Amino acid sequence: xxxxxxxxxxxxxxxxxxxxxxxxxxxxxxxxxxxxxxxxxxxxxxxxxxxxxxxxxxxxxxxxxxxxxxxxxxxxxxxxxxxxxxxxxxxxxxxxxxxxxxxxxxxxxxxxxxxxxxxxxxxxxxxxxxxxxxxxxxxxxxxxxxxxxxxxxxxxxxxxxxxxxxxxxxxxxxxxxxxxxxxxxxxxxxxxxxxxxxxxxxxxxxxxxxxxxxxxxxxxxxxxxxxxxxxxxxxxxxxxxxxxxxxxxxxxxxxxxxxxxxxxxxxxxxxxxxxxxxxxxxxxxxxxxxxxxxxxxxxxxxxxxxxxxxxxxxxxxxxxxxxxxxxxxxxxxxxxxxxxxxxxxxx
Numbered sequence: 001x002x003x004x005x006x007x008x009x010x011x012x013x014x015x016x017x018x019x020x021x022x023x024x025x026x027x028x029x030x031x032x033x034x035x036x037x038x039x040x041x042x043x044x045x046x047x048x049x050x051x052x053x054x055x056x057x058x059x060x061x062x063x064x065x066x067x068x069x070x071x072x073x074x075x076x077x078x079x080x081x082x083x084x085x086x087x088x089x090x091x092x093x094x095x096x097x098x099x100x101x102x103x104x105x106x107x108x109x110x111x112x113x114x115x116x117x118x119x120x121x122x123x124x125x126x127x128x129x130x131x132x133x134x135x136x137x138x139x140x141x142x143x144x145x146x147x148x149x150x151x152x153x154x155x156x157x158x159x160x161x162x163x164x165x166x167x168x169x170x171x172x173x174x175x176x177x178x179x180x181x182x183x184x185x186x187x188x189x190x191x192x193x194x195x196x197x198x199x200x201x202x203x204x205x206x207x208x209x210x211x212x213x214x215x216x217x218x219x220x221x222x223x224x225x226x227x228x229x230x231x232x233x234x235x236x237x238x239x240x241x242x243x244x245x246x247x248x249x250x251x252x253x254x255x256x257x258x259x260x261x262x263x264x265x266x267x268x269x270x271x272x273x274x275x276x277x278x279x280x281x282x283x284x285x286x287x288x289x290x291x292x293x294x295x296x297x298x299x300x301x302x303x304x305x306x307x308x309x310x311x312x313x314x315x316x317x318x319x320x321x322x323x324x325x326x327x328x329x330x331x332x333x334x335x336x337x338x339x340x341x342x343x344x345x346x347x
């Protein structure tokens with residue numbers, strides 16, 4: 001599932017090559033699961049003749065702003081997790097290493113929208129698994145008002161951040177994944193941030209010490225800054241990151257993966273497959289959030305544990321509007337398929 005670094009890489013691609021370009025022709029696929037609230041013909045008409053002012057992002061949401069007329073909201077929930085990408089013709093792009101699309105294939109396979117712009121620039125939005133959403137919006141700010149802070153664009157000051165944590169009884173990973181709390185954080189980012197901050201994913205947010213809150217505040221920005229600077233190219237991520245072991249941890253038999261000599265364990269936390277290092281991410285007594293009793297199946301010595309989610313009663317919560325649930329639900333729907341793939345990305 002694309003998270004903040006992947007969506008920012010797509011935004012940067014559009015910013016670099018499409019800003020200031022006039023759309024001479026737009027073609028939209030007849031796919032009402034992806035293109036919502038507007039017919040393909042009407043969306044084509046709305047795009048043609050418009051000049052792109054810039055590409056903007058909040059969390060996982062990406063949109064084009066035009067000099068003329070309302071912006072077209074392109075939700076960052078388009079699914080890069082298999083073979084999809086947002087592409088500009090002739091420009092290498094970030095995509096998953098097992099993607100079937102060749103960078104020189106045009107239009108790319110599974111395209112949903114293609115734009116032909118002045119100067120011979122061509123762009124396309126592709127979505128093989130159809131988890132994406134493309135909308136036309138007259139008020140992007142209102143559409144995204146339900147989102148929380150963006151860790152790169154609007155990270156709260158440490159004191160305010162610590163106060164937010166102190167009010168939360170949820171486990172820290174569940175909180176980070178909530179787009180109404182931190183927009184743009186998904187499964188791999190949450191695991192990496194918590195590993196770097198040395199915080200157990202199940203620790204109740206309200207029990208974090210001042211030192212832990214400070215470490216989390218620092219790493220939430222730091223991990224994303226490094227990933228964005230790398231262009232979301234996983235081959236450029238630091239070799240000591242958990243990311244490089246996460247996708248193989250807990251799969252099949254054989255030696256359990258380790259990181260700096262410490263064993264990696266896998267569990268279902270907040271409904272998501274989670275990798276962590278118990279030796280370094282210790283769970284204080286009485287600080288565990290509700291919801292999991294034993295999420296990992298004990299494996300023979302030297303073998304990786306397999307994820308075994310425990311049945312737990314879902315805690316009651318307030319009913320959220322559909323648009324507030326979309327990010328979390330689309331991620332959950334996609335995860336089972338995505339975890340069968342190698343989620344590393346490269347250019």
